[in-house]
């Protein structure tokens with residue numbers, strides 16, 4: 223049986239405006255997302271049984287992630303914040319079930335999911351896992367990865383999922399503009415290499431809950447200035463045009479996020495902002511060296527209590543390794 227492996231990346235929203243509320247419970251968004259090298263690990267093999275068997279664990283270990291977050295594991299139980307569902311509520315299971323139903327696949331998949339990306343962070347970890355699971359299943363069943371149908375399956379699982387399919391081309395874009403509810407994608411050919419410091423506090427936010435607290439702006443800001451700056455690789459103008467309309471509702475729910483943003487800013491990261499619906503925040507560093515130094519310094523100030531990582535832009539769709547056995 224063939225085993226396929228890949229490493230789903232997280233995303234950051236550099237620009238996120240929300241021009242309108244829709245009648246179907248969603249919002250029209252205008253966002254520019256980049257993928258970053260904070261990655262989960264996914265291993266999928268076909269099995270004759272017609273079901274999805276998923277196992278999931280934290281990498282390098284639940285104890286080490288819990289330690290950084292200041293969560294207690296002394297009773298041997300996984301802390302609530304780090305529980306990973308392995309039933310039908312996991313987006314990987316939902317995506318693979320939708321794949322089987324769409325293509326009439328009677329056999330199933332065994333999946334091992336290694337998590338590094340926190341959930342409810344606005345980093346799209348679950349969405350990326352789901353998109354990469356779809357790509358792996360397509361590889362196993364020799365379905366063209368650029369198929370429109372795969373994009374439709376992805377969009378049915380979640381608004382952020384199609385971004386991580388990467389358009390199916392050989393060279394996936396690092397950045398894309400997403401509109402509609404997030405599923406209409408324009409891959410961006412030019413994106414400078416950006417180094418980030420990303421910080422996840424010991425708390426998750428519900429995407430639906432944050433959207434529910436949003437006051438839709440009367441005069442939405444267009445993404446044109448940000449996109450033009452990106453096209454010119456003009457980092458200063460990009461920085462000035464960055465924004466996230468969900469910051470206000472997220473900070474209303476979790477006021478302590480402003481302290482985290484302040485800590486990033488005080489270290490010289492600029493600009494600093496929430497990603498997606500939070501709770502993770504990020505700041506842009508001048509280079510890899512500065513990002514590394516800042517993470518080292520912030521660890522002494524903020525840990526335990528905050529996961530801190532350096533990250534840089536990478537292609538949204540990660541290649542799949544095939545191991546025939």
Ligand SMILES: C[C@](O)(CO)[C@H](O)COP(=O)(O)OP(=O)(O)OC[C@H]1O[C@@H](n2ccc(N)nc2=O)[C@H](O)[C@@H]1O
Pocket residue numbers: 235238247248249250251253344346349379380381382383402403404429430431433498499
């Ligand atoms: C905040 C972002 O991460 C920005 O990229 C996305 O807009 C959220 O995308 P996502 O997590 O894939 O969200 P979904 O799973 O599709 O939707 C979760 C919930 O978020 C709200 N939602 C999501 C996307 C959207 N365009 N409008 C919304 O109002 C809805 O209440 C929806 O029920």
Ligand SMILES: Nc1ncnc2c1ncn2[C@@H]1O[C@H](COP(=O)(O)OP(=O)(O)OP(=O)(O)O)[C@@H](O)[C@H]1O
Pocket residue numbers: 305306307311312313314337340341342343344345346347348349351352382429498499500
């Ligand atoms: N593959 C997965 N990995 C982790 N959590 C998952 C997965 N699939 C479903 N979940 C559940 O989904 C919930 C929401 O987490 P999700 O991962 O969607 O947030 P996120 O990846 O940060 O995305 P968003 O950008 O929407 O905030 C979690 O509380 C978790 O229980």
